[in-house]
Amino acid sequence: MSPHSDPAAAASGASLSAARRSRELAEAAGGAVADVLVVGLGATGAGAALDAAARGLSVVAVDAHDLAFGTSRWSSKLIHGGLRYLASAQFDVAHESAVERGVLMERTAPHLVHAQPFVLPLTPLVSRGQAALAWAGLRAGDTLRLAARTARATLPAPRRLSAVEARHLAPALSPERLRGGLLSWDGRLTDDARLVTALARTAAARGARILTRTRVLELTAAGARIRDELTGEEGEIRARTVINASGVWAGGLVDGIRVRPSRGTHLVLRADRLGPLPAGLHVPVPGETNRFVLVLPQGDGRVYVGLTDEPVAGEIPDVPEVPETDIGFLLDVLGSVLDAPVQRGDVVGAFAGLRPLLDTSGPAGGTRTADISRRHAVLTSPDGVVTVVGGKLTTYRRMAEDAVDAALAARRLAAGPSPTATLPLVGAADPATLAALRAPRRLVRRYGTEAAAVHALAAADPRLGEPVLPGHPVTGAELWWAVRHEGALDEADLLDRRTRVGLVPEDRAAALESARAALGEAAVR
Numbered sequence: 001m002s003p004h005s006d007p008a009a010a011a012s013g014a015s016l017s018a019a020r021r022s023r024e025l026a027e028a029a030g031g032a033v034a035d036v037l038v039v040g041l042g043a044t045g046a047g048a049a050l051d052a053a054a055r056g057l058s059v060v061a062v063d064a065h066d067l068a069f070g071t072s073r074w075s076s077k078l079i080h081g082g083l084r085y086l087a088s089a090q091f092d093v094a095h096e097s098a099v100e101r102g103v104l105m106e107r108t109a110p111h112l113v114h115a116q117p118f119v120l121p122l123t124p125l126v127s128r129g130q131a132a133l134a135w136a137g138l139r140a141g142d143t144l145r146l147a148a149r150t151a152r153a154t155l156p157a158p159r160r161l162s163a164v165e166a167r168h169l170a171p172a173l174s175p176e177r178l179r180g181g182l183l184s185w186d187g188r189l190t191d192d193a194r195l196v197t198a199l200a201r202t203a204a205a206r207g208a209r210i211l212t213r214t215r216v217l218e219l220t221a222a223g224a225r226i227r228d229e230l231t232g233e234e235g236e237i238r239a240r241t242v243i244n245a246s247g248v249w250a251g252g253l254v255d256g257i258r259v260r261p262s263r264g265t266h267l268v269l270r271a272d273r274l275g276p277l278p279a280g281l282h283v284p285v286p287g288e289t290n291r292f293v294l295v296l297p298q299g300d301g302r303v304y305v306g307l308t309d310e311p312v313a314g315e316i317p318d319v320p321e322v323p324e325t326d327i328g329f330l331l332d333v334l335g336s337v338l339d340a341p342v343q344r345g346d347v348v349g350a351f352a353g354l355r356p357l358l359d360t361s362g363p364a365g366g367t368r369t370a371d372i373s374r375r376h377a378v379l380t381s382p383d384g385v386v387t388v389v390g391g392k393l394t395t396y397r398r399m400a401e402d403a404v405d406a407a408l409a410a411r412r413l414a415a416g417p418s419p420t421a422t423l424p425l426v427g428a429a430d431p432a433t434l435a436a437l438r439a440p441r442r443l444v445r446r447y448g449t450e451a452a453a454v455h456a457l458a459a460a461d462p463r464l465g466e467p468v469l470p471g472h473p474v475t476g477a478e479l480w481w482a483v484r485h486e487g488a489l490d491e492a493d494l495l496d497r498r499t500r501v502g503l504v505p506e507d508r509a510a511a512l513e514s515a516r517a518a519l520g521e522a523a524v525r
């Protein structure tokens with residue numbers, strides 16, 4: 001097969017490309033009135049675009065940057081079942097999280113979300129009373145799974161581990177005074193930015209216009225004045241109803257919205273620094289009853305270590321910086337359970353995301369961001385613009401559904417109920433179908449049913465089958481696919497979001513030439 005014959009995705013209408021963007025931006029700004037305008041193409045915004053399009057509405061969705069440019073690419077890559085919310089008595093949030101986790105794992109994105117085992121090591125820093133409390137919490141979390149009707153085959157039961165079993169699952173643990181561990185399971189995304197890409201492409205397949213590099217200059221209930229960031233040209237998009245899903249930047253578009261960003265920092269380590277990790281780790285933060293540092297093996301030669309929860313003041317940056325205090329904190333907590341502590345020089349990358357928490361405090365604030373509820377809020381301005389803030393990645397679908405419901409109510413538009421709880425995303429299929437695909441398992445976990453087409457590109461052209469840098473699994477075929485089908489417009493889109501090569505600056509520099517080659521080749525075909 002020729003690598004330029006565009007298999008699978010093109011016929012489905014789910015392909016995003018520079019040519020499609022240019023055409024649909026001209027159409028959107030050409031005077032026709034869309035039913036729904038969505039601002040922001042993170043998980044919630046892309047989810048709202050899909051929700052509205054799936055109800056049969058005409059949709060335009062815009063972002064000043066790229067898909068998953070903001071918070072949605074900086075998460076822990078976990079689909080939480082809501083255990084931490086039980087500890088703070090947020091039972092409705094916990095149940096909602098468990099339900100949405102099951103939706104993703106069993107119906108809408110089983111190729112992207114899988115069961116991840118975690119070991120909580122029982123060291124001298126964890127008293128027997130704390131261990132008993134943690135075990136009770138894990139059992140309660142399993143009850144949440146049952147209440148959400150998620151199958152036991154999807155998420156195994158928690159269990160106690162001996163010290164030998166704990167070190168078998170996490171050999172890097174220090175054996176000294178290790179008395180055992182607690183094993184639990186949760187949902188884990190192959191990659192959060194890939195989830196957003198799948199959402200946007202699924203919306204596009206249902207007719208939504210997905211317009212990246214399209215900045216909103218002014219937002220009203222009747223649409224937006226916009227600027228094409230590639231050409232500088234300005235125009236107007238008209239819509240019957242408007243949803244502001246711009247995350248931490250939401251207050252800059254609609255008056256009266258107050259967001260308290262909370263910074264979550266992760267470190268990136270080479271996998272060989274910690275050795276084999278069949279399971280992730282929950283490392284208790286000393287002096288805290290319900291905070292943990294997570295160790296998350298990625299399967300691509302890297303391990304993430306996170307996360308912090310610190311308030312952020314001042315202007316919101318496009319890309320948050322990682323302070324040395326966060327790095328030191330994470331290394332200190334991680335070192336408390338390792339046989340050989342990780343040094344600062346072992347940190348090859350770091351990233352931070354800003355959670356858009358709704359500020360419900362008084363003018364003086366005073367509440368730690370770690371204590372602010374992760375409930376989402378849907379707010380309608382006096383002129384009818386709907387803003388959705390708060391929440392978390394796990395519940396993006398419910399947030400999107402609620403936002404669309406509110407937007408329809410605000411303008412008295414008619415549409416049926418949301419179908420997204422049972423609507424598979426691009427690449428989704430049942431486990432048997434995914435297992436039977438003739439493609440490497442790594443590709444199946446990133447592309448689902450499209451993995452065979454990506455693999456065929458690499459098989460047809462040896463150049464595309466080569467890794468983009470030594471020792472990393474991403475190939476040229478994945479970059480080419482991202483340009484032709486996933487809306488990647490430049491090197492940053494390719495390296496920082498469609499793949500995550502860019503999380504390690506050294507790797508990013510080494511892969512830059514491959515990214516430029518993919519963009520150039522795709523442009524002339």
